[in-house]
Amino acid sequence: MDTQTRAHTVLTVLKTIFPNPAPSLTFSNNWELIVSVVLSAQTTDKQVNVVTKKLFHTYPTLDHYLGTSLDQFTKDLSAIGLYKTKAKNILAAAHILDTQFHRVVPQTIAELILLPGVGRKTANVVLGNAYGIAEGIAVDTHVTRLAQKFKLTKHRDPKKIEQDLMHIFPKEEWFLLTMRLIEYGREYSPARKKDDDTDPISIALRKATKTGP
Structure with missing residues (x-):
C-alpha cells in the first residue's frame, strides 16, 4: 500500500471516531492560548488546565504579566514542570508582544517563533486555534509516534515528519489532524501499547492492504 492510500485510510478512521475534535486546553483569548501551549511542554494538558485556572484569574490581562516580577511569576507556576524556564519565556513573550x-x-x-518558548509546533497550534490558519502540522510526541506506527513517515525529526505529513494530507485537514491524532493516541494507542496492532487504524490498514489492488 502506498503512503497516500495509508494516509487516506488513517484520515477516514480519525474523522469517523473524532468528527468534531476540540482543544483540550482551556483559554479565553489568544494570549492565554499562547501561555497554555507554552506551559504544556512536557506536561499534560490536564495539569496545565489546573494551573491556568488560577493563573488566568490572577493575571486576567497582558498588563498583569507585564507588571509582575519574575520571582513572583515563577512562584505562581511552581506546580508545573520546567516552571522556571516557562516563567521566564512567558514574561519575555509578553514584553515582545507588547513592544513589537x-x-x-x-x-x-x-x-510567532520570535516569541520565547514558541517553536514551530506551538506556532502551528496557536495559528490553528486562534485564526484557523494552517501553515503546517503541529508534530508532538503523539503525532510522531503514530506517524511512524502507521508508516506515514520514516523520519524521527519532527520537522521532517511535518513535511511528510503535509505532502500526503490535504491542507484543509492539517489543523484538525493533529488534534485527532493526539486524541487517538490517548484513547486507542498510548505509548505503553506501541506494539499493539488491535487499534482501529491498524485494523483498517490491514483490511485495506488485503482488499487493495
Whole structure:
C-alpha cells in the first residue's frame, strides 16, 4: 500500500471516531492560548488546565504579566514542570508582544517563533486555534509516534515528519489532524501499547492492504 492510500485510510478512521475534535486546553483569548501551549511542554494538558485556572484569574490581562516580577511569576507556576524556564519565556513573550506586535498575537509562524518558548509546533497550534490558519502540522510526541506506527513517515525529526505529513494530507485537514491524532493516541494507542496492532487504524490498514489492488 502506498503512503497516500495509508494516509487516506488513517484520515477516514480519525474523522469517523473524532468528527468534531476540540482543544483540550482551556483559554479565553489568544494570549492565554499562547501561555497554555507554552506551559504544556512536557506536561499534560490536564495539569496545565489546573494551573491556568488560577493563573488566568490572577493575571486576567497582558498588563498583569507585564507588571509582575519574575520571582513572583515563577512562584505562581511552581506546580508545573520546567516552571522556571516557562516563567521566564512567558514574561519575555509578553514584553515582545507588547513592544513589537502591538499586543496582537501574530498570524504567521515566522513571527510567532520570535516569541520565547514558541517553536514551530506551538506556532502551528496557536495559528490553528486562534485564526484557523494552517501553515503546517503541529508534530508532538503523539503525532510522531503514530506517524511512524502507521508508516506515514520514516523520519524521527519532527520537522521532517511535518513535511511528510503535509505532502500526503490535504491542507484543509492539517489543523484538525493533529488534534485527532493526539486524541487517538490517548484513547486507542498510548505509548505503553506501541506494539499493539488491535487499534482501529491498524485494523483498517490491514483490511485495506488485503482488499487493495
